[in-house]
Amino acid sequence: MPYTPELKKLIKRVEKTRPERVERKKKGEEFPALSLKEREDILKYHPDFKDEGRSEIKVGSSKGYKISNEIVDLLHAESRVSTELLDLSNPDYEADVLVIGGGGAGTSAALTARENGAKVILATKLRHGDANTMMAEGGIQAATKNTKDSPYYHYLDAMGGGHFTNDPDLVEELVNGAPLVIQWLEKLGAMFSKFDDGRLKTMHGGGTSRKRMHYAGDITGAEIMRTIRDEARSHTDDIKVLEFSPAVELIINKKGICSGAVLYNLETEEYIIVKAKATIMATGGSGRLHMQNFMTTNHYGATADGLIMAYRAGVSLKFLHTVQYHPTGAVFPEQSEGLLITEKFRGAGANIVNVEGKQFVYEREPRDVEASAIIRECIEAGKGIPLPNGKYGVWLDSPMIDIIKGEGTVRKEFPGKWILFKRYDIDITKDPMLVYPTLHYQNGGLEINSKCETSLPGLYAGGEVSGGVHGENRLMGNSLLDVTVFGRIAGEAAAGFAHNKYKDAKLTLEHVDKYHKELKREGVDTKGRVSPMLLPDYSNPDVRKRQLTTQYLGTMR
Ligand SMILES: Cc1cc2nc3c(=O)[nH]c(=O)nc-3n(C[C@H](O)[C@H](O)[C@H](O)COP(=O)(O)OP(=O)(O)OC[C@H]3O[C@@H](n4cnc5c(N)ncnc54)[C@H](O)[C@@H]3O)c2cc1C
Numbered sequence: 001m002p003y004t005p006e007l008k009k010l011i012k013r014v015e016k017t018r019p020e021r022v023e024r025k026k027k028g029e030e031f032p033a034l035s036l037k038e039r040e041d042i043l044k045y046h047p048d049f050k051d052e053g054r055s056e057i058k059v060g061s062s063k064g065y066k067i068s069n070e071i072v073d074l075l076h077a078e079s080r081v082s083t084e085l086l087d088l089s090n091p092d093y094e095a096d097v098l099v100i101g102g103g104g105a106g107t108s109a110a111l112t113a114r115e116n117g118a119k120v121i122l123a124t125k126l127r128h129g130d131a132n133t134m135m136a137e138g139g140i141q142a143a144t145k146n147t148k149d150s151p152y153y154h155y156l157d158a159m160g161g162g163h164f165t166n167d168p169d170l171v172e173e174l175v176n177g178a179p180l181v182i183q184w185l186e187k188l189g190a191m192f193s194k195f196d197d198g199r200l201k202t203m204h205g206g207g208t209s210r211k212r213m214h215y216a217g218d219i220t221g222a223e224i225m226r227t228i229r230d231e232a233r234s235h236t237d238d239i240k241v242l243e244f245s246p247a248v249e250l251i252i253n254k255k256g257i258c259s260g261a262v263l264y265n266l267e268t269e270e271y272i273i274v275k276a277k278a279t280i281m282a283t284g285g286s287g288r289l290h291m292q293n294f295m296t297t298n299h300y301g302a303t304a305d306g307l308i309m310a311y312r313a314g315v316s317l318k319f320l321h322t323v324q325y326h327p328t329g330a331v332f333p334e335q336s337e338g339l340l341i342t343e344k345f346r347g348a349g350a351n352i353v354n355v356e357g358k359q360f361v362y363e364r365e366p367r368d369v370e371a372s373a374i375i376r377e378c379i380e381a382g383k384g385i386p387l388p389n390g391k392y393g394v395w396l397d398s399p400m401i402d403i404i405k406g407e408g409t410v411r412k413e414f415p416g417k418w419i420l421f422k423r424y425d426i427d428i429t430k431d432p433m434l435v436y437p438t439l440h441y442q443n444g445g446l447e448i449n450s451k452c453e454t455s456l457p458g459l460y461a462g463g464e465v466s467g468g469v470h471g472e473n474r475l476m477g478n479s480l481l482d483v484t485v486f487g488r489i490a491g492e493a494a495a496g497f498a499h500n501k502y503k504d505a506k507l508t509l510e511h512v513d514k515y516h517k518e519l520k521r522e523g524v525d526t527k528g529r530v531s532p533m534l535l536p537d538y539s540n541p542d543v544r545k546r547q548l549t550t551q552y553l554g555t556m557r
Contacts, residue, residue: 001333002425007434010385013357014395014432021351021359022403031351033362034369045372045380048322053292059518060311061455067320070289074308076519077529079512080248081262081271088251088507091260091275095121095240096498097491098260098276100247100306103131104221104483105463105490106282107228112491113280114238118498121274122232122239123263125246125283125301125534129229132284132299132464133483136221137416138342139213140484141477142178144200149210151175158478161207161366162471165319169450170469170486174478177485182214185484190227192216193413204347205476206327207366213477218342218414224480245272246305246534249512250279250313250459254505258313258459262509264534275507277498278458280490281306282483285442285464288536291323294439295331295338305532306465310446312515315454318467319444324474327370328352329438331393333424338438341396341417343367343476345433348413349404351397353432354383368473371437378436385434393434402429441479443470452490458502460494462486 003011024030034042047053054066057075097113099106102124110122122128143149154175159166182200186192192214193201202211216223232239247261251273260276283306287298296302311317328343330336346352346363352370353359354377361373374394378384384392401410410429411418421428444467452460463483470478519526539547 003431004388007332007385010355011431013355014353014397017353017357018397018400021397022400025349025400025404031359031362034365039365039369042369042372042376045376046368047292047294047325048368050292054321058522058524059515061314061316062311065317065321067317068289068291068323070291071286071304071307071320073529074304074531074533075311076524077526077531078516078519079312080264080530080532081509081512083509083512086262086271086273086509088273088509091273091507093121093240093272093274095119095274095276097278097280097494098123098274099280099282100261101131101282101284101463101465102128102241102243103282103284103463104133104224104228104480105284105487106280107225107232108484108487109280109282109462109491109494110232110239111228112488113495114235116492116495118495120239121242121276123242123245123247123261123274125244125305127243128233128241129225130299130301131225132302133221133480134225135297135299135340136224136480137218137340138205138344139203139215139220139477140182140224140480141205141208141212141475142182142214142481143175143210143212144179144182144214145202145212149212151178153210154178154212157208158470158475161475162473164471166471167468173450173489174469174482174485177488178481181481181484181488185224185227188227188231190216190223203344204364206343206346206364206370207475213347215344218344218416221480224484246532247309248532248534249509250309251275251507251509252313252456252511253507255503257457257503257505259507261309277502278460278494280494281310281446281459281461281465282463282487282490283465287439287442291439294325294437295329296439297326297329297338297340298439300536303533303536305534306461307445308532310454310456310459310461313456313459313511315456315459316447317444318447319470319472320442320467322443322472323439324367324441324443325371325437326440327367327374327437328396328435330433331391331436332387332434334389336420336424340438340440341433341435345396345398345401345414348401348409350400353395353397355385356383366473366475374437387434391436393436395432396435397432398428399430399432441474443467443472443474450489451493452486453493458497460490462490
């Protein structure tokens with residue numbers, strides 16, 4: 001759907017103020033950034049600060065912790081499996097290392113576990129690569145340039161972005177591992193954007209003091225995922241991939257070691273037992289839970305499964321009280337709602353402006369601050385752009401980019417978005433885009449140390465399912481980095497555990513029974529819910545009433 005006549009009229013206001021804003025940019029004059037105090041003040045508009053959005057966990061190792069209602073509901077739910085009916089004595093598969101999740105973290109982990117001599121099974125919910133990693137656009141941060149940048153500055157930026165709450169040991173691993181990961185990816189064949197002389201191109205991201213974001217056009221995640229998936233799939237002797245086979249419960253042996261998982265085959269509806277000497281949780285995030293009814297950028301399988309399984313098995317949660325809302329999700333046309341408009345647009349010079357065509361915030365504030373400023377502008381200041389569906393948005397002035405950086409820049413640097421909007425008859429080199437914050441990233445997750453160990457022996461975690469490295473707020477480009485750096489660490493550590501520390505014993509699901517008992521003891525009403533969710537449910541209540549299941553159990557029987 002192209003812009004309506006009303007919206008076209010409002011675009012005139014943006015066009016009127018654009019020459020002056022472009023002039024300022026060209027002179028290097030930026031809209032004043034907020035002070036630390038102003039940032040703190042504005043954060044009260046962030047959804048994380050809405051008390052009604054959170055509730056307390058009543059059971060388990062993080063009992064008393066207040067996190068999003070939607071995750072708490074899944075923790076206050078029963079297992080999908082009936083523990084007395086499952087026979088664990090005759091596993092369907094055995095491996096040194098079981099990797100759960102086929103995104104960036106899981107695939108990096110599988111490759112590194114193999115490099116360290118492990119036979120690996122990678123089990124994933126949908127197809128290998130159906131993951132948030134595949135959808136990442138803007139880039140991956142790494143201090144690869146010797147001039148003006150170093151892991152030291154990267155460390156300071158990451159800590160500042162996380163409001164200095166980040167786990168320093170994890171951040172140290174992240175920034176020191178970054179240049180090596182870029183080298184590793186290039187060696188495997190990833191094609192990052194480069195200058196004609198072969199130097200890697202880099203850009204700024206929100207909250208960064210140096211240009212260190214490497215990218216492949218606006219399809220960086222797809223390029224990374226393509227590369228590592230191809231590599232993993234070429235080692236068929238050592239890495240077996242089970243697609244459409246989500247894990248539904250971890251298995252713990254009588255010696256207290258995580259020893260694999262129960263999988264559920266989505267096609268045949270069979271349960272599959274995988275016995276492994278070490279297990280890596282790499283199931284990504286939870287954006288498809290649509291916290292506080294926000295639209296989301298996330299892929300279909302991002303339903304917090306790994307959090308639920310590992311929590312039942314005793315692993316604590318960290319930093320889950322914060323959720324990242326990306327400041328710029330598409331809000332028009334409606335078909336593209338929630339879709340990420342990468343921060344790289346703002347890095348390339350596009351301002352954020354209100355209904356009057358006025359800039360109201362520096363466009364490269366950290367994400368939580370930027371999102372809060374947009375929400376305030378629309379809700380409190382009443383200066384959002386009214387949309388045909390009754391919602392509001394603000395303008396992202398993309399035409400500034402070609403004016404500042406030369407004609408053709410948008411088409412070259414943002415081919416994915418240019419093509420997408422062209423289909424709706426919107427030319428983003430001529431007209432601005434309408435945006436609003438969209439649910440994007442799970443800042444926190446399972447508690448890990450710098451070896452990706454969890455508190456459960458034999459269970460490792462890496463990527464978006466884990467919490468700590470980004471503290472309360474992740475900076476752009478640090479997640480693709482997190483999943484490759486920590487995916488690799490987890491792979492190596494798990495292979496080491498499988499070879500040197502694993503002790504064989506009878507497989508059990510006793511932790512699941514124990515968890516059920518605790519739910520009962522604490523008087524938690526599970527309301528018939530089961531978890532993990534596996535797939536989100538968009539059917540309406542009338543349809544649900546007419547479904548054949550005798551009891552409605554979420555998306556699956
Ligand atoms: C649109 C978008 C753009 C982004 N852009 C950037 C960017 O430019 N730079 C950046 O650094 N970060 C970016 N991010 C964030 C980053 O891409 C993700 O945080 C990161 O890729 C997560 O990787 P992961 O391997 O932890 O999870 P994922 O890549 O999501 O992979 C998780 C995998 O686990 C599978 N899974 C889930 N549950 C189960 C289960 N029960 N059993 C088995 N498998 C399961 C999923 O299906 C999926 O395959 C972006 C995210 C999105 C959504």
